[in-house]
Amino acid sequence: MTSFFKGIEDLFVNHLFWPLDQLRHMHSWWGANTLNWILMAICFAAFVYWMLQLKQYSDNDEEDKSISSHSYL
Structure with a gap:
């Protein structure tokens, strides 16, 4: 069983x-952090897209009244 876990480790x-x-192990800070910058750009683009969709939803005055936590509606 230990060889299985050693294989996973390897x-x-x-x-x-x-x-x-x-x-x-790179000597360049920019080169070493390229992956972080790419991921931050993707997250920023997703955040902007989400906010624009929420604004569009709000501007259309849409509200889902079919879902309610109250039984008196």
Whole structure:
């Protein structure tokens, strides 16, 4: 059973995390943080898209009245 877990360790440490180890040992801060900048840009774009959709929903004065937590409606 230990060989199974050692195989999983080998897969992650020596193969799947290899690109991240290469980024960690770079001498350039910008090069090492490129992945972080890309992920931050994607999250910012998703946030802006979500806010624009909420504004569009609010501007159309749409409200879902079919869902209610009150039984007296």
